[in-house]
Amino acid sequence: MxxxxxxxxxxxxxxxxxxxxxxxxxxxxxxxxxxxxxxxxxxxxxFVDMHTHGGGGDTFTTGDAEQARRAADFHLRHGTTTLLASLVSSPFALMRAATEAFAPLVAEGVLAGIHFEGPYLSAARCGAQNPEFLRDPSTDELAELIELGDGAVRMVTLAPERDGALEAVKLLTAHRVVAAVGHTDATYDQTRAAVAAGASVGTHLFNGMRPVHHREPGPVVALLDAPNVVCELVADGVHLHDGMLAFATSTAGPERAALITDAMAAAGMPDGDYELGGQAVTVAGGVARLARDGAIAGSTLTMDEALRHAVAAGIPIADAVRMAATTPARAIGLGDRxxxxxxxxxxxxxxxxxxxxxxxxxxxxxxxx
CATH class of the missing domain: 2.30.40.10 (Urease, subunit C, domain 1)
Structure with a gap:
């Protein structure tokens, strides 16, 4: 009807x-x-959230299917009709278990896919990633996860300067899995090499990346400058100054800038003590930080909040909506649906x-x- x-x-x-x-x-x-x-x-x-670790008190990072279902439902009530379940750096056994647990939810349509943020990341730029799990990219591990997921694995974030990273990017893109650059200390040229190999997303641009320098532009400039790369932006006023949010959006254009939440279980929940990837997180004033060193540990954002924040920062509503839905859908291969x-x-x-x-x-x- x-x-x-x-x-x-x-x-x-x-x-x-x-x-x-x-x-x-x-x-x-x-x-x-x-x-x-x-x-x-x-x-x-x-809204299409291509990077979220949980919400409403539940997390994707442990591979628990019931928590994943509840977290997706929490974000759905905030307008997110499509999302990837993002994990953090973990032992391979957990990556396997999560793939097995989440694949039925992907088949059911609860999740649009799995995003492995790590463990193939830079120790120097690990942010809230657990340093004990970081390691060089393994094409054997990735091939096994891709086969096990049977279409469920949709994106993997890695640092292009790590040994084996370019081979991993090529493997991922050959299997129609998005290769994303993030948590990286790569140079401008190393980042460009990853893009040339097929990387097509910049994971939460600026955060967990070597800063821009006029003699070594680093990954941020390489990603902003690449015509086929979509740059994720966390529009919460904490991860990015509003001036930087507006600058990145005007540089990339709304067709290459995607709003994400990078939310953790604490989204929609009271301030207090939480956990992310086996690390203690304290949320105060809605801002999540690692207890050990104060590093930003994801966010408590929802996509409707991100949209409001982007519009308040001066981004026209049509552009902000494109960044919250159309661009991320295309970035993860769902723009035709x-x-x-x-x-x-x-x-x-x-x-x-x-x-x-x-x-x-x-x-x-x-x-x-």
């Missing part, structure tokens, strides 16, 4: 101020002007009030309770 949702419709090409989205059978069948609409809510595509209010795509949408707070969420044509 056909359904129509009326309001200010945000499409990849702009805003239809008096518009409607028509859907049938879980798909969008029409996006059009609807002149009789007056002062409707914002209608935006469901979802991520925009376009005919033929899955009917995932979020209704927002004038302050951009979530009013209702639809996934696959059904309203979320």
């Amino acid at each position: 056909a359904t129509r949702v009326n309001g200010k419709v945000v499409t990849p090409t702009g805003v239809i101020r008096q518009g409607c989205v028509e859907l049938d059978g879980g798909r969008i069948t029409a996006v059009a002007e609807y002149p009789s609409v007056r002062d409707g809510h914002w209608i935006v595509p469901g 979802l991520g925009a209010l376009q005919v033929g795509l899955r009917a995932d949408l979020v209704v927002l009030d004038d302050e951009l707070n979530v009013v209702r969420v639809m996934r696959g044509g059904s309203w979320v309770e």
